[in-house]
Amino acid sequence: MRSFSHLVLAASAAAQVYEPPFALHPGDIVDHPLPTLSKRKAFSPCGEVAELWAAQKAQLSKPGATPAPIRVPAQRAYDCLMTVPVDVEGDLKEVEELESYIQYQSTLSWLKSGVKDQLDPHDIMGIFGSLKSAIKGKKDFISDYQVQLTIRATLDAAGDFHLHYIPDITNIFQFARPNGELVSISEDGVSLPKLYLASDLPKDANGKITGSEITKINGKIATEAIQEWSNHTRYHDADARYNTIFPNPALSALGTPNGGLSYSHYVYAGPSTNYTFANNSGKTIENVAVIPAIYDFSKVTDGVSFFKAFCNGPTRPSTLSSAKRSGSSNASPSSKPNTVASATPRPSPALLGYPKPEFIHDSKVVSGYYMSGNEYKDVAVLVLPGFAPTSVSPSWTQNINTGGFVETQGLVRKFFADAVKQNKKKLVIDLRGNGGGTIDMGFELFKQLFPAIEPYGAARYRAHDAFHYYSALVADVALEGDDKDGKVGVKWDDADYGIQSTFLWSNILDENLKPYKAYRDYYGPETINGDTFTSQRRYNVSSVDSLTGYNEFKNAPAQPFKPEDIVILQDGFCGSTCAIFSELMREQGKVQSIAIGGRPRNAAMQGIGGSKGSQVLTFDVLHDFAERTIKVAEALDGAAVAKRLNETTNVGKIYNAKQIFKRTTIPGAGKSIVGGVNSLNNQRQGDTTETPLEFIYEATDCRLFYTTASYLDPVNLWKMAIDSRWGKGKCVPGSTGHKTAISTLENKSGFGSKGTNSQQSNADGTPFQTTGAAPSMGVSAAMMVVAGAFAMVMAL
Numbered sequence: 001m002r003s004f005s006h007l008v009l010a011a012s013a014a015a016q017v018y019e020p021p022f023a024l025h026p027g028d029i030v031d032h033p034l035p036t037l038s039k040r041k042a043f044s045p046c047g048e049v050a051e052l053w054a055a056q057k058a059q060l061s062k063p064g065a066t067p068a069p070i071r072v073p074a075q076r077a078y079d080c081l082m083t084v085p086v087d088v089e090g091d092l093k094e095v096e097e098l099e100s101y102i103q104y105q106s107t108l109s110w111l112k113s114g115v116k117d118q119l120d121p122h123d124i125m126g127i128f129g130s131l132k133s134a135i136k137g138k139k140d141f142i143s144d145y146q147v148q149l150t151i152r153a154t155l156d157a158a159g160d161f162h163l164h165y166i167p168d169i170t171n172i173f174q175f176a177r178p179n180g181e182l183v184s185i186s187e188d189g190v191s192l193p194k195l196y197l198a199s200d201l202p203k204d205a206n207g208k209i210t211g212s213e214i215t216k217i218n219g220k221i222a223t224e225a226i227q228e229w230s231n232h233t234r235y236h237d238a239d240a241r242y243n244t245i246f247p248n249p250a251l252s253a254l255g256t257p258n259g260g261l262s263y264s265h266y267v268y269a270g271p272s273t274n275y276t277f278a279n280n281s282g283k284t285i286e287n288v289a290v291i292p293a294i295y296d297f298s299k300v301t302d303g304v305s306f307f308k309a310f311c312n313g314p315t316r317p318s319t320l321s322s323a324k325r326s327g328s329s330n331a332s333p334s335s336k337p338n339t340v341a342s343a344t345p346r347p348s349p350a351l352l353g354y355p356k357p358e359f360i361h362d363s364k365v366v367s368g369y370y371m372s373g374n375e376y377k378d379v380a381v382l383v384l385p386g387f388a389p390t391s392v393s394p395s396w397t398q399n400i401n402t403g404g405f406v407e408t409q410g411l412v413r414k415f416f417a418d419a420v421k422q423n424k425k426k427l428v429i430d431l432r433g434n435g436g437g438t439i440d441m442g443f444e445l446f447k448q449l450f451p452a453i454e455p456y457g458a459a460r461y462r463a464h465d466a467f468h469y470y471s472a473l474v475a476d477v478a479l480e481g482d483d484k485d486g487k488v489g490v491k492w493d494d495a496d497y498g499i500q501s502t503f504l505w506s507n508i509l510d511e512n513l514k515p516y517k518a519y520r521d522y523y524g525p526e527t528i529n530g531d532t533f534t535s536q537r538r539y540n541v542s543s544v545d546s547l548t549g550y551n552e553f554k555n556a557p558a559q560p561f562k563p564e565d566i567v568i569l570q571d572g573f574c575g576s577t578c579a580i581f582s583e584l585m586r587e588q589g590k591v592q593s594i595a596i597g598g599r600p601r602n603a604a605m606q607g608i609g610g611s612k613g614s615q616v617l618t619f620d621v622l623h624d625f626a627e628r629t630i631k632v633a634e635a636l637d638g639a640a641v642a643k644r645l646n647e648t649t650n651v652g653k654i655y656n657a658k659q660i661f662k663r664t665t666i667p668g669a670g671k672s673i674v675g676g677v678n679s680l681n682n683q684r685q686g687d688t689t690e691t692p693l694e695f696i697y698e699a700t701d702c703r704l705f706y707t708t709a710s711y712l713d714p715v716n717l718w719k720m721a722i723d724s725r726w727g728k729g730k731c732v733p734g735s736t737g738h739k740t741a742i743s744t745l746e747n748k749s750g751f752g753s754k755g756t757n758s759q760q761s762n763a764d765g766t767p768f769q770t771t772g773a774a775p776s777m778g779v780s781a782a783m784m785v786v787a788g789a790f791a792m793v794m795a796l
Contacts, residue, residue, distance in 0.1 A: 044080075044083065044301065044302040044303070045076060045079035045080040045082075045083055045303075046080040046083055046084075046300050046301065046302050046303055046305070046306045047300070047301045047302055048072075048076055048080075049072050049076055049077060049080045049297065049300070050297040050298070050300040050301065052070075052072045052076070053070055053072065053291060053297040054297065054298065056070045056071075057070065069290045069291070069292075069293075070290070070291045070293075071176075071288040071289060071290045071291065072173075072288065072289050072291065073271065073286065073287075073288060073289070074175050074268060074269075074270070074271055074272075074286075074287035074288055074289045075270075075271035075287075076289070077173040077175070077268075077289030078173075078268045078289070080303070080306065081143060081145035081169065081173070081268075082142065082143045082145060082146075083143065083302065083303030083306075084143050084144045084145055084169065084303040084304075084306050084307050084311075085143070085144060085303055085304060085307060086135070086138070086141050086142070086143065086144045086146075086147060087144055087307070087311070088135055088136070088138060090659055090662075090663070091135050091144065091147050091148075092132055092135055092136065093658070093659040094151070094167075094659040094660055094663055095128050095131055095132050095135070095151065096132070096653070097653060097654075097657040097658075097659055097660045098128065098151070098165060098660060099125065099128055100466070100649065100650050100653040100654050100657070101619055101622055101654060101657070101660070101675070101677065102124060102125075102155075102163075102677060103462070103464045103465075103466060103650055104462065104464075104466070104467065104617060104622055104677045104679050105124070105158075105160075105163055105462070105677040105678060105679075106460070106461065106462045106533075106613060106677075106678050106679055106680060106681045106692070107158070107160065107613070107678060107681065107692055107694060107695075108124060108125065108462070108531065109528075109529045109530050109531035110529060110691070110692060110694070110695045111123070111124060111158055113695075115236070115695055115697065117238060118159070118236055118237055118238055118697070119158075119159045119236050120157075122157055122158055124154060124155070124158065127154050128154070131147075131150060131151070131154070135147060143303070144169060144307065144311070145169050145170070148167035148168070148169045148170050148663070149170055149267075151165065151167055152165065152166060152167055152170050152266070153232065153267075155234075156232060156233065156234050157231075158234070158236075159234060159235055159236030159237075159694075160234060160236060160611045160613065160678050160694065161234040161235065161435070161575055161576075161610050161611050162575075162576065162611040162613050162616040162676055162677060162678035162679075163234070163611075163676065163677055163678055164234060164674070164675060164676055165619070165660065165664075165674065165675035165676075166664065166665045166674040166675070167663050167664065167665065168310055168311050168313050168663050168664060168665045168666075169310065169311055169663075170266050170665070171266060171665035171666075172291070172292075172295055172310055173289035173290070173291060174264050174265075174266065174289065174290045174292070175264060175265055175266070175267065175268050175269055175287060175288070175289050175290075176259075176263060176264035176287065176288055176289070176290055177262065177263060177264070177269075177273050177285045177287055177288075178285065178286075178288060179197075179199055179285065180197070180262060180263060180273055180275075180285045181197070181198040181199075181246070181247055181259045181260055181262045181263040182195055182196065182197060182198060182214070182226075182245060182246055182260070182262040183195070183196050183197075183198045183201060183246050183247070183706075183711065184242075184245075184246055184597060184600070184705070184706065185201075185209065185705075185706055185707060185708055185711060186705035186706065186707055187707070188707065189704045189705055189706070189707050189710065189720050189730075190704065190705065190730045190731060190732050190733065191705075192600040192601070192602070192705070193597075193600050193705045193706065194213040194214075194600075195213060195214040195222050195223070195226070196209055196211055196212075196213060196214060197211055197214070197275070197283075198246075198247060199211075201708065201711070201712065202708065202712070204712065204713075205708065205709040205710075205712040205713035205716055206709070207708070208708065209708055211277070212277035212278045212279040212281065213277065213278040214275050214276070214277055214278075215276055215277065215278050216274075216275075216276035217273065217274070217275060217276075218270065218273060218274050219274070219276075222275075222276075223599070223600055226242060226245050226262075227241075227242060227599065229245055229261055229262070229265070229269070230242050230244060230245055230261065232261075232265060232266075232267045233261065234610075234611075235572065235573075235575075235609040235610055236609060236610075236611075236612075236694055237572050237605075237606045237608070237609030238598075238599060239572055239595070239597070239598030239599050239605045239606065239609065240571070240572025240573065240598070240606070240609020240610065241572075241609070242597070242598050242599045243571050243572050243573065243596075243597045243598060243609075244260065244261050244573075245260050245261045245262045246260040246262060246597075247259055247260045247263070248260070248432065248433045248571070248573065249353075249432070249433075249706075249711055249712075249714065250383075250385045250430070250432035250433035250434075250571070250714075251385060251433040252352065253351040253352045253353055253354055253385075253714075254351065254352075254364055254365070254385060254433075255352060255364075264290070268289075269287060270287060271286070271287055272284050272285060272286050272287055273285045273287055294666055295310065296309070297309070311663065312662060313662060313663065313664060313665075313666065348360075349361075349362055349363075349364045350364075351364055351367060351383070353712070353713065353714070354367070354369070354383070354714055355369055355715060357369055358370055358380075358415060358418070359411050359414070359415050361389045361404070361407060361408050361411055362389075362391065362407075363386075363388075363389040363390050363391075363404055364385075365384060365385050365386035365387070365388065365389050365437075366382075366383070366384055366386075366389050366408050366411065366412065367382075367383045368380065368381065368382050368383070368411075368412070368415040368419075369381040369383065370419070370422065370424065371715075371718065371719075371722070375722075375727070376718075376719060376722055378423065378424055378425040378426055379424065379425075379426045379427070379428060379718075379722055380415070380419040380424040380426070380427050380428070381427070381428045381429075381430060381718055382412070382415070382427060382428070382429050382430065383430045383714075384429065384430065384431055384434055384445075385430075385431075385432065385433040385434050386433075386434055386435065386436070386437050387434065387436055387437025387438060387441040387442055387445075387576075387577040387578060387581065388404070388436070388437030388438055388441065388577075389404035389405065389407065389408040389437075389441070390403070390404040391403025391404040391407055405438065405440060405441055405444070405546075406546060408441070409444055409546065409548065412445065412448060413448060413548070413557065416448060416449075416557070416560040416561075417557060417560070419560060420560050425561075425565055426561065426565045426566070426567075426722070426726065427560075427561045427565065427566045427567075428566075428567055428568075428569065428718050428721055428722065429566065429567070429568045429569065429585075430569045430714070430718070431568055431569060431570050431574055431578055431582070431607075432569055432570065432571045432573065432596060433571065433573050434570075434573060434574050434578040435573055435574075435575055435576060435578065435610055436574075436575055436576025436577040436578050436579070436610070436611075437576070437577045437578075438577060439539070439577050439580060439614065439615070440541075440547060441577060442577040442578070442580045442581035442584070443455050443457070443539070443541055443547060443580075443581075443584075444547055444548055445581060446581055446584040446585065446588075446589070447547065447548040447549045447556065448548050448556070448557075448560075449559065449560065449561065449566070449585070449589065450559060450563075450584075450588065450589050451548065451549050451556035451557065451558070451559055452559065453588050453589070454513070455541065455584050455588065456538070456584065456587070456588060456685045457538060457539055457580060457583075457584065457614065457682070458511055458536045458537065458538045458682075458683045458685065459536070459537055459538075459614045459615070459680040459681055459682050459683060460526075460528075460533040460534055460535070460536055460537070460680065460681050460683060460690075461533065461534045461537075461679060461680060462531065462532070462533055462534075462679075462681075463523065463524060463525030463526075463532040463533050463534050464532070464650060465648060465649070465650045465651065466622075466625070466626065466629075466648075466650035466651045466654060467625075468523065469629050469645065469648075469651055470503070470625045470626070470628070470629045470651075471503055471504075471505065471519075471523065472519065472523075473628075473629050473632055473633065474501055474503050474504050475504060475505060475506075475519050476636070477632065477636075478501060478504050478506075479504070479506060502539075505519050505522035505523070507540060507543070508522070508537040508538065508539065508540055509537070509538045509539075509540050510522075510535065510536065510537070510538070511535075511536045511538065513538060516535070521535065522534060522535050522537070523535070528690045529690070529691075533681070536683060563589050563590045563591050564592075564748070564749070566585075566589070566591045566592075567591070567592055567593065567594060567721060567722075567725045568582065568585060568591060568592070568593040568594070568607065569593070569594050569596060569717070569718075569721055570582070570593055570594070570595055570596065570607030570608065570700065571595070571596045571597050571607075572595065572597070572598065572605070572606065572607065572608070572609030572610075573609065573610060574607060574608045574609065574610055575608065575609070575610020575611040575612065576610065576611050576613070576614075576616065578608070578610070579608045579610065579611065579612040579613075579614075579682065579693070580614055580682060582607065582608055583612075583682065583684070583693060586698070586742050587684065587685060587742075588685075590742060590746055590748070591742070592700075592701040592702075592725070592741075592742055592743050592748075592750055592751070593607050593700040593701055593702075593742075594607075594700055594701065594702045594703065594704060594721050594724065594725070594731075594751075595607045595700040595702070595703045595704070595735075596703075596704055596705070596706065596717070597705060597706060598703070600705075601734075602732060602733045602734040602735070603703075603732075603734050603735060604699035604700065604703060604734070604735050604736075604738040604740075604741070605699065605700060605703045605735065606697065606698055606699060606700065607698075607700045608698065611678055611694065612682050612692065612693040612694040613678030613679070613680055613681060613682060613692070613694065614680040614681075614682040615678070615679045615680040616676050616677070616678060616679070617676060617677055617679040618671070618673075618675065618676040619660065619672075619673045619674075619675035619676060619677075620671055620672050620673055622654055622677070623654060623655065623657065623661075623672075623673075625654070626650075626651045626652075626654035626655035627655050629645060629651055629655075630642050630645050630646055630651065630652075630655055633645055660673060660675065661673050681693075681694075682694075684696065696740075697740055698740050699735075699738035699739075699740045699741045700735075700741065701736060701741045701742065701743040701744075701750045701751050702724050702725070702731035702732075702735055702736055702750075702751035703731055703732040703735035704717075704720055704721070704724065704731065704732060705732065707720075724751055725751065731751045736750065736751045737750075
């Protein structure tokens with residue numbers, strides 16, 4: 001029986017994951033004097049910025065000039081932003097449109113409670129309601145920058161990097177500290193680390209730090225200042241946020257612009273930064289605002305002209321192709337190449353500062369190594385700073401993600417087989433810097449390591465009107481054959497919207513790996529934690545053509561390593577597919593892990609600090625859902641049904657949104673907007689509370705800090721990890737034996753058996769707590785309410 005038309009006719013009357021490519025790399029900013037303006041007093045703040053921009057533009061266009069980013073004093077840029085007038089009508093529309101899109105965010109009800117020491121209670125919809133009242137009142141904000149900064153910070157404070165929206169005005173200036181990036185270094189890897197300027201590190205791993213420890217930043221205790229800086233990041237774990245301040249060695253090895261947030265960020269941090277050192281010396285850095293080359297200030301003279309130049313950006317999409325442009329994290333690797341590979345050799349890729357690999361994929365996000373030396377010769381290392389290997393082979397020009405998956409699948413399989421042949425008994429999996437990728441890649445790696453285990457990976461969508469209408473329509477088109485004549489242009493075998501769609505209830509399985517019998521059994525909804533959700537869904541991984549353990553690869557190789565002979569390294573950056581893989585390894589594989597870095601505390605640390613959700617949907621995709629719902633409904637059920645849908649609060653408002661597409665920052669190629677939500681809550685097997693994993697504290701089994709040697713050379717870090725897990729190495733005191741660590745839960749021999757301190761405590765010796773609400777570590781909801789938001793942006 002068709003679901004969609006009955007649903008609309010019965011209910012509608014009453015129905016009411018990318019960052020733009022502007023990242024800065026340390027060294028990009030040439031620290032030379034800025035041009036002098038002879039008539040500075042004649043300019044408005046934005047006029048002065050424009051004149052500085054023009055002067056540098058002229059210098060850089062001269063023959064022989066060294067290319068360099070254009071920069072202005074941070075204070076001048078901030079003063080300019082504060083003169084941009086508030087667009088009352090436009091901002092109200094923008095917030096209202098965002099409220100509809102964020103209905104797809106799966107964690108709204110849990111965010112209201114927060115997690116102690118990690119996230120403060122955070123009511124996004126309540127904050128947006130207060131924000132609208134403040135905008136209407138025309139007295140709490142003096143510039144549009146303050147409004148847009150509050151919007152962006154409100155979403156960032158959820159600690160979920162799948163949830164994001166980047167308004168235009170918050171991305172025009174990148175505030176930076178030339179030569180100001182920091183590092184956190186321990187003397188021996190287990191004693192509390194100290195802060196240093198990255199420029200004081202030695203040139204190689206055998207050297208010593210030349211500079212003195214930083215004790216204060218802008219007059220505050222340095223570590224407290226760092227924690228305040230870290231609050232403006234999209235990570236739910238406080239230690240992960242702390243790590244984002246520093247350059248990440250694993251990402252730097254990829255050649256990715258990565259100076260850490262001590263180097264650059266979107267939040268203004270004052271005109272200068274003062275560092276006080278332990279030897280009583282000091283250093284003051286004049287902060288700058290870097291202007292990406294895409295922005296043209298030639299017509300800017302004041303705040304009004306600034307708004308006209310930069311705040312009337314991309315318009316919303318007008319075709320049905322946006323979802324295919326944007327994609328989502330459940331991409332399938334089942335497509336096959338349809339061109340012939342070129343015989344032209346390509347340069348061999350390499351990770352900067354890493355030893356020669358046994359293998360490395362062209363994307364550099366997957367590589368393998370063998371350790372040397374008598375103590376380590378039986379250890380293999382698999383390095384994965386990402387789960388999205390893309391192919392550069394001409395044979396995969398039609399689907400570079402599919403090509404990357406298939407290539408990596410074969411490389412890893414061969415690496416494991418050779419490791420067994422070479423008598424490698426132990427495996428280190430280095431996941432530092434890994435922010436996720438395609439879900440299939442995470443399942444694939446788990447299946448290669450544990451071929452006999454069926455991966456769990458259950459999840460729930462938030463059940464609300466827009467998703468209800470859309471998923472019912474997909475079922476009608478795919479199962480009822482409503483579009484077999486092609487009158488609405490939906491292909492019968494379309495992987496996104498037809499019989500192969502992952503949004504089709506008949507393509508997914510229930511918690512027990514059984515097919516759902518009807519749409520209503522799958523959709524529910526079920527009430528959990530005061531909100532409504534679909535029934536649990538598990539991916540039908542057997543439907544993926546080329547996944548190890550299924551179909552053509554059903555006869556998988558034997559398990560290459562015992563679980564007790566595997567250890568995972570994590571630095572808190574892990575999220576999305578990385579979180580899915582880590583959950584499988586921990587809960588089903590019983591593999592132990594080591595956390596690297598974090599706040600200077602003698603306490604446990606989580607390894608997964610990024611989004612633990614299992615699917616990101618971009619705003620482009622959500623708009624496409626609404627557009628397709630309305631247009632297909634009109635073709636199948638008539639104009640009256642389409643009109644009712646267009647008038648709904650969710651579907652109609654999402655489809656008719658204009659302001660958020662107008663106010664987005666410059667999106668990447670093929671995209672219309674910079675925004676996304678986490679659409680699926682990842683659930684733990686057997687958890688009767690149905691709590692999303694993002695709100696469950698999961699300590700690693702051990703914790704280490706970077707030393708100079710291990711920061712500069714990954715081999716030294718791998719040795720520290722190997723010694724701690726299987727040798728006589730130590731862990732940070734208080735970091736082992738936590739009640740949530742898998743070694744504790746399984747009562748298995750872990751790091752604590754090597755004589756390290758297994759008593760869980762804070763640095764001051766008090767018991768470490770993991771539940772409840774934290775007063776100071778997260779970006780508090782109170783900080784985000786409009787009364788506090790104005791104070792926040794004025795105090796920056």
